[in-house]
Amino acid sequence: SDQELCEWYETGIQLAKECGHMIKDCFYKDKKVTQKSSFADLVTETDQAVEKYFTKEIHKKYPGHKVIGEETVADGYKINFTDDPTWIIDPIDGTSNFIHRLPYTCVSIGLTINKEEIIGIVYNPITNDFFQARKGHGAFCNGEKLSVTGLEDIEKAMFIMEFGSNRDPDKMAVKFKNLFTLNKASHGIRAYGSAALNLCAVAQGRGDGYVEHGIHCWDIVAGAVIVREAGGVVLDPSGQKFDLMSRCCLAAASLPLAMKVSSLIEDPGFGRD
Ligand code: LIP
Structure with a gap:
């Protein structure tokens, strides 16, 4: 229902803020970096901590919801994409930027229902840009409505x-x-x-x-x-x-x-x- 979706949207926004604070806290500190599929495909303790926190909170609040997370999949967990409400999280998108202290890094959280993308939240806690959108309700950055250029040429x-x-x-x-x-x-x-x-x-x-x-x-x-x-x-x-x-x-x-x-x-x- 619409009321449910509103609440889920609010939950996603709240958790994105908390995840963002975790990322910001570690941004200028020394990081423990581990390789994944190649020497250029990396993960830090913060990626893992953020994903763990988010997953725990979602399962606590919404036991029927699924979570697909980058680092859980990297640890060998297979993606099982179903029609259930599914939160898809990249705890740190732009991990290489995060490691190299380039302030172009964020937490990215999406919600799909019946495999359709319904909610999107992207938060860069270093530059303090908070992006959010819900299907049919517009896209915003720090409260300001967004629109593409519309360019065709x-x-x-x-x-x-x-x-x-x-x-x-x-x-x-x-x-x-x-x-x-x-x-x-x-x-x-x-x-x-x-x-x-x-x-x-x-x-x-x-x-x-x-x-x-x-x-x-x-x-x-x-x-x-x-x-x-x-x-x-x-x-x-x-x-x-x-x-x-x-x-x-x-x-x-x-x-x-x-x-x-x-x-x-x-x-x-x-x-x-
Ligand atoms: C990154 C992507 C980026 C791609 C990188 C990497 P990560 O995600 O956002 O577009 O070019 O190879 O996959 O690993 O930082 O979450």
């Missing part, structure tokens, strides 16, 4: 892309080819190091599109709601319907721009979650 566009943490040369070659192609067609490319904040930037009109292959559902679920509620489109980079588990995402300020980008880029083939 690729020659006037600024894009956000990422290099990613995968070090497989074949995948990197396709990614760099896509970077080259889009840079050639537009005003340019930026890479900030956090998928969630990249999506928020598009929602804010700071850039006209974002495309990345190799990411996971926790990187993009919250930002996808925020972009849509700001009037943007979120698709699969192939131009097909967006699929949370397909490990890729194309967000744009308009449908014509999204389709143009889609026609130019290739799929490095990361497989599915």
